[in-house]
Amino acid sequence: MRHLLVVDDDPSMREVLGSYLESKNFQVSAVADGRSMARVLADTAIDLIILDVKLTNEDGLDLLRRFGGGSDVPIILVTGHRREEADRVVGLELGADDYMVKPFGLRELLARVRAVLRRSEAAELRSRRNERRIRYRFAGWELNMRTRRLTSPIGDVASLTAGEFNLLAAFLRSPQQVLSREQLLAASRVHDEEVYDRSVDIQILRLRRKLEANPSEPQLIRTERGAGYIFAAAVETA
Numbered sequence: 001m002r003h004l005l006v007v008d009d010d011p012s013m014r015e016v017l018g019s020y021l022e023s024k025n026f027q028v029s030a031v032a033d034g035r036s037m038a039r040v041l042a043d044t045a046i047d048l049i050i051l052d053v054k055l056t057n058e059d060g061l062d063l064l065r066r067f068g069g070g071s072d073v074p075i076i077l078v079t080g081h082r083r084e085e086a087d088r089v090v091g092l093e094l095g096a097d098d099y100m101v102k103p104f105g106l107r108e109l110l111a112r113v114r115a116v117l118r119r120s121e122a123a124e125l126r127s128r129r130n131e132r133r134i135r136y137r138f139a140g141w142e143l144n145m146r147t148r149r150l151t152s153p154i155g156d157v158a159s160l161t162a163g164e165f166n167l168l169a170a171f172l173r174s175p176q177q178v179l180s181r182e183q184l185l186a187a188s189r190v191h192d193e194e195v196y197d198r199s200v201d202i203q204i205l206r207l208r209r210k211l212e213a214n215p216s217e218p219q220l221i222r223t224e225r226g227a228g229y230i231f232a233a234a235v236e237t238a
Contacts, residue, residue, distance in 0.1 A: 001027045002027065002047040003026070003027040003028075003044065003045065003046050003047050004026050004027070004029070004049070004113070005028075005029050005031070005037065005040055005041070005044075005046045005048070006018060006021075006028060006031070006050045007031055007032075007033075007034075007036075007050065007052060007055075007063070008032070008050075008052040008055075008078070009032045009033065009055045009056045009057075010052075011032075014030035014032070015030075017030065017050065017106075018030045020106045020109075020110075021110070026113075029044065029046075032055075033055065033058060034062075034063045034066070037049075038067070042227065042228075043180055043182055045180075045183045045185070045186040045187075047074075047117065048073065048074050048075070048076065048113060048116060048117055048120070049067075049074070049076070050075075050076050050109075051063060051064060051075055051076070051077055051078065051096075052078045052079070053077055053079040053091065054079055060077065060079075060091075061090055061091060064077070064096060072120075072124075074097040074116045074117070074119075074120045075095070075097055076096070076098045076099070076100060076116060077098070077100070078099075078100050078101075078102060079101055079102065080101070097116045097119070098112050100112065133146060134237050134238070135237065136169075136235055137235070137237070138172065138175070138220070138231075138235045138236070139220060140152070140153030141153060141211065143168060143169070143172060145169065148160070148165055150168070150210075158210045161203075163199070163203050164203055164206060164207055167184060167200070167203050167204070167207065168207060169187075170183070170184060171229075171231035172235050174231070175232075175233065175234065175235040176230065176232060176234075177230065177231075178227045178228050178229070178230045179228050179229055179230070179231075180227065180228040181200050181201075181228050181229075183228070184200045184228065184229065185200050204229060207221060208220075219233075220232060220233050
């Protein structure tokens with residue numbers, strides 16, 4: 001189930017959009033401001049954001065600059081002003097994937113959400129295909145994405161389960177960035193039935209035992225209390 005984040009300061013709009021999209025088999029989080037938006041993004045893996053440009057006390061374009069830059073999460077901007085073409089242009093230049101003007105039909109919104117998600121999924125698939133040719137190097141280790149082989153600094157091959165491989169790959173794609181447990185849970189899952197609340201912590205413990213000189217004092221995969229985990233080493237690709 002795809003998870004959507006609706007950011008709109010109008011309670012009735014949040015209710016309408018949330019109820020409709022949930023009826024179409026989406027999971028929806030609906031918030032009113034940038035602080036709540038930041039909290040959801042830190043705690044949860046989000047597949048698409050629907051962001052109102054004209055919030056009461058905040059500028060949606062500023063939120064787009066803050067949270068959209070460098071993010072892989074697609075964003076649909078919403079405004080209530082038809083003639084504000086400048087906002088639309090700026091929003092698209094900042095990385096928004098689509099733009100809608102109120103009032104709009106819910107069926108049109110659904111169609112645009114599905115279209116943006118399809119484009120995002122296609123881009124992710126192309127990226128993953130290209131990634132198969134990549135070798136990640138860190139702290140003397142090397143992970144070959146094509147062969148799925150992890151080689152130690154002294155040349156030994158360390159075996160990885162599918163979940164451990166997916167988790168390590170997620171860290172190596174985003175080095176020196178805090179990743180929440182929800183983000184890592186989504187990245188490491190192999191089959192939905194294998195996912196449970198503490199599985200990320202267990203897999204990280206196993207990875208530390210394989211990667212760290214002293215797993216009780218980890219230097220590569222560090223815990224950020226209350227936020228998640230961070231891969232602290234520099235990562236190179238070849």
